[in-house]
Amino acid sequence: MLAEIITIGDEILIGQIVDTNSAWIAAQLNLIGLRVKQISSVSDEREHILTALGEASRRADVILITGGLGPTKDDITKKTIADYFGVGMVENPETLENVSKIFARFNRPLLDVNRQQALVPANCQVLINRNGTAPGMWFSENGKIYVSMPGVPHEMMYLMEEEVIPKLKSTLKLPAIVHKTILTIGEGESFLARRIADIEDALPPHIKLAYLPKLGQVRLRLSGYGESEGRLREEVNDYAARIIERVKNVVLAEEDIPAEKAILNYMAERGLTLSLAESCTGGYIAHLLTQHPGSSKVFLGGVVAYSNNLKESVLGVKHETLEQFGAVSGETVTEMVEGALAHFKSDYAIAVTGIAGPDGGTPDKPVGTVWVAVASVNNKVVKKLTFGNKRKENIERSAISALNMLNTLMHESGK
Amino acid sequence: MLAEIITIGDEILIGQIVDTNSAWIAAQLNLIGLRVKQISSVSDEREHILTALGEASRRADVILITGGLGPTKDDITKKTIADYFGVGMVENPETLENVSKIFARFNRPLLDVNRQQALVPANCQVLINRNGTAPGMWFSENGKIYVSMPGVPHEMMYLMEEEVIPKLKSTLKLPAIVHKTILTIGEGESFLARRIADIEDALPPHIKLAYLPKLGQVRLRLSGYGESEGRLREEVNDYAARIIERVKNVVLAEEDIPAEKAILNYMAERGLTLSLAESCTGGYIAHLLTQHPGSSKVFLGGVVAYSNNLKESVLGVKHETLEQFGAVSGETVTEMVEGALAHFKSDYAIAVTGIAGPDGGTPDKPVGTVWVAVASVNNKVVKKLTFGNKRKENIERSAISALNMLNTLMHESGK
Numbered sequence: 021m022l023a024e025i026i027t028i029g030d031e032i033l034i035g036q037i038v039d040t041n042s043a044w045i046a047a048q049l050n051l052i053g054l055r056v057k058q059i060s061s062v063s064d065e066r067e068h069i070l071t072a073l074g075e076a077s078r079r080a081d082v083i084l085i086t087g088g089l090g091p092t093k094d095d096i097t098k099k100t101i102a103d104y105f106g107v108g109m110v111e112n113p114e115t116l117e118n119v120s121k122i123f124a125r126f127n128r129p130l131l132d133v134n135r136q137q138a139l140v141p142a143n144c145q146v147l148i149n150r151n152g153t154a155p156g157m158w159f160s161e162n163g164k165i166y167v168s169m170p171g172v173p174h175e176m177m178y179l180m181e182e183e184v185i186p187k188l189k190s191t192l193k194l195p196a197i198v199h200k201t202i203l204t205i206g207e208g209e210s211f212l213a214r215r216i217a218d219i220e221d222a223l224p225p226h227i228k229l230a231y232l233p234k235l236g237q238v239r240l241r242l243s244g245y246g247e248s249e250g251r252l253r254e255e256v257n258d259y260a261a262r263i264i265e266r267v268k269n270v271v272l273a274e275e276d277i278p279a280e281k282a283i284l285n286y287m288a289e290r291g292l293t294l295s296l297a298e299s300c301t302g303g304y305i306a307h308l309l310t311q312h313p314g315s316s317k318v319f320l321g322g323v324v325a326y327s328n329n330l331k332e333s334v335l336g337v338k339h340e341t342l343e344q345f346g347a348v349s350g351e352t353v354t355e356m357v358e359g360a361l362a363h364f365k366s367d368y369a370i371a372v373t374g375i376a377g378p379d380g381g382t383p384d385k386p387v388g389t390v391w392v393a394v395a396s397v398n399n400k401v402v403k404k405l406t407f408g409n410k411r412k413e414n415i416e417r418s419a420i421s422a423l424n425m426l427n428t429l430m431h432e433s434g435k
Numbered sequence: 436m437l438a439e440i441i442t443i444g445d446e447i448l449i450g451q452i453v454d455t456n457s458a459w460i461a462a463q464l465n466l467i468g469l470r471v472k473q474i475s476s477v478s479d480e481r482e483h484i485l486t487a488l489g490e491a492s493r494r495a496d497v498i499l500i501t502g503g504l505g506p507t508k509d510d511i512t513k514k515t516i517a518d519y520f521g522v523g524m525v526e527n528p529e530t531l532e533n534v535s536k537i538f539a540r541f542n543r544p545l546l547d548v549n550r551q552q553a554l555v556p557a558n559c560q561v562l563i564n565r566n567g568t569a570p571g572m573w574f575s576e577n578g579k580i581y582v583s584m585p586g587v588p589h590e591m592m593y594l595m596e597e598e599v600i601p602k603l604k605s606t607l608k609l610p611a612i613v614h615k616t617i618l619t620i621g622e623g624e625s626f627l628a629r630r631i632a633d634i635e636d637a638l639p640p641h642i643k644l645a646y647l648p649k650l651g652q653v654r655l656r657l658s659g660y661g662e663s664e665g666r667l668r669e670e671v672n673d674y675a676a677r678i679i680e681r682v683k684n685v686v687l688a689e690e691d692i693p694a695e696k697a698i699l700n701y702m703a704e705r706g707l708t709l710s711l712a713e714s715c716t717g718g719y720i721a722h723l724l725t726q727h728p729g730s731s732k733v734f735l736g737g738v739v740a741y742s743n744n745l746k747e748s749v750l751g752v753k754h755e756t757l758e759q760f761g762a763v764s765g766e767t768v769t770e771m772v773e774g775a776l777a778h779f780k781s782d783y784a785i786a787v788t789g790i791a792g793p794d795g796g797t798p799d800k801p802v803g804t805v806w807v808a809v810a811s812v813n814n815k816v817v818k819k820l821t822f823g824n825k826r827k828e829n830i831e832r833s834a835i836s837a838l839n840m841l842n843t844l845m846h847e848s849g850k
Contacts, residue, residue, distance in 0.1 A: 032458065032461070032474065033461055033470075033471045033472070033473075033474065034461060034462065034465050034470075034471070035457075035458040035459060035460070035461035035462030035463070035464075035465060035471075036458075036462075036645075036647060037458065038453060038454070038455050038458040039453070039454060039457070039458070039474075040453050042447075042454070042476070043447065043450040043451075043452065043453040045450070046448055046449055046450035047449065047450025047451070049450075050449045050450060055448075055449075056448040056449070056450075057448070057477075057478060057483070058448070058475060058476065058477050058478070058483070058487075059447065059448065059454075059475070059476040060473060060474070060476075061457075061473060061474040061475075062472075062473050063472060063473070068472070068473070072473075075490060199449070201451075208543070210546055210548045210549055211543075211546075213548065214546065214548070230445060230446065232446050232451070232452075233587070234587070241446075241451070243445075243449075276451070296739070298718075298721075301725075302721055302724070302725025302726070302730070302734075303713075303718035303719070303720070303721025303722040303724075303725060303737070303739065304718070304722045304725070305718070306713075306717055306718025306721070306722075306739040307717055307718040307719045307721075307722045309717070309718075310716075310717025310718060310719070310739070310741065310791075311717070311719075311826070311827060311830065313792070313794060313826055314794075315717070315741075316741050316742070319741050320741055320742040320744070320745060321738065321739045321740045321741040321742055321745040321749075322718070322738070322739045323736065323737070323738050323739070323749065324711070324718065324721040324725070324736045324737045324738070324739065325736045326725065326730075326731050326734050326735055326736040327731070327735040327736055329735070329779075330735060330736040330779060333778065333779075334736075334738065334749055334778070363748065363749070364744075364745060364748075365744070376725075377728070378728055379728060379729070406540070408565075408566070410566065410589065410593075411726070411728055412589070412726060413566070413589050415725075415726065
């Protein structure tokens, strides 16, 4: 059973907003076994909307439409949908009551333009939107289901969770879909592929493996399609276990979470704490960690020592070390990580210093030269990394390399 | 002249990742006068890709394709594009050299699967990807332009900026478009609109004003469309000057740069330095600043004092203050900002402490309670802010509020 998502509105097409709705909707549909075949963003134009509806209906069984239902634009979208089905518009009393209530709650007069929000195509079944004035609309025509929802995310989410998903589940005979994601770090896509080639070749046709690479990490996602969810989950888990066993030295998580979250979970489970001494990553590693709720259980804090003075005063890096070897050196990064451990009293510490670029390189130390140190009281690893000349990428690669080194060090020390 | 964007890959269709590439590409195309008619995300399936290419070519003049170019088995894009044009695959020596160089730089052997990255459809003009192994490909067929790029954002962005945009500009007859952006901070969209209503009403039809709001900031973008770029620029600049004059108290930059970059520029011009004492923003402000080249001229560093211990040891916040008023209080944030100034010896300092959520609130100090202090040796402002219960948004709003306060303090003290 296939679905398509159509997003109507120019703000996505001019790049003013990123379409986060579609990914959210797609994830919800996947959970109930509806596979999304295509996502399309189209303009606020009648002919274009009609074409998009026609194309989607030839590919999919369920077509979800978001956007284009605001009080200024709803003429075109709703009217176009009515034209698509060849029906007229009628006033829906429940919607009018909902709109009136919302305006009454905010003590605002109900204008004609707001009253029109209760006009819907004659063949639709209204889904009442408790979070806004634009109604959801459900159409069942020629064996296909069409649903139109407003584009405001919390209104769309309300309608999906309360109305659309339950109604889809009760209306359709859906197959089971099971996904399992394995997060690996520190090994390239093609090397991983070679290591698990025989497992991949042995996959049955109803189980697919996807490689999703991202800066030093590769997500391996197994997706199984079938009749019985329980059976499918067993099968998918079995293949996942074989892959994990094969590449376990680079597996960071057996679920779909970011690398830093996997590290936070691992450390939280073991009661371990972490501090940071960042120079060229400039607070990025701290930000990665602290965006996650509960990170304060593990992360004590850190210093962003951009100037040499701060490296000395807060971390206790020796002036002579900086003079003799420079800020970007194995000696300095070693004293940084030792300073972080000593001053911030954490179980583990990460230190990073480098030349993020695009300027500041020398023949000896070109842009992209980065030193990373990871240490506990008993163990320490120091590495020199060599990246390119893109600042943002150097910062992100340094961070993920540092997390990878921390992960390896913790595993090697059995912690 | 119309464009379409096709994104290939199942990870968007199952909602695992949000398609941020398309919005970025759309914004770049708009800047050179290419309007995006439709954005489509399609699956990694041959027939589906062929259909999408056919549909797009009937609507648009330029078709940009991202994704599906990795070295592993799930990527069939290149072969499908060759089939679409009815051509075979050839090995491209420049691409092979690029791939070999990248592998040599990382001291890794070149596998057969990597060698295949140099295979391209026979009718394509290769765009060398200096940031990765998958080449960009440019096709000119039947009066239409097709461009295929990898889906990894920084590789796609490199190819767009260095190759695709310049080539589109030189190949196509595009109208002259002139944009001028004014960045404002701290005033809502509707208030701004009211203040400049008469200027907006007086705009000629070929000059449009867009309000682009984002977390406490509003970008005002004037776009002029016409024949002569020089004439147009004069006109647009003239209207921009009138708007800037009217709302100058909230203007942070007269160009399209992020708020923190405007602050860095302002401080660098005046030889001023900045340090940070972050708690709930967790390194986010440091990261915002240090992502920009040259930030080290202004930003000395800072501490991410997540634990109370670090607030005491590194910033010198008094134990009694933390005991009596708590970590989230005007007293603590004041001592934090004073500690940053004293220890890091900067001209200005920012301190932030709060409850980012989603947990950790109390009846007195609910989630979203944030204290911000900004100070120089002579001046200090301390403010309590109240946000909602979304962690990410609280972190971002705290950061932008702090930058706004710093901007105001610097302007008031004539620095």
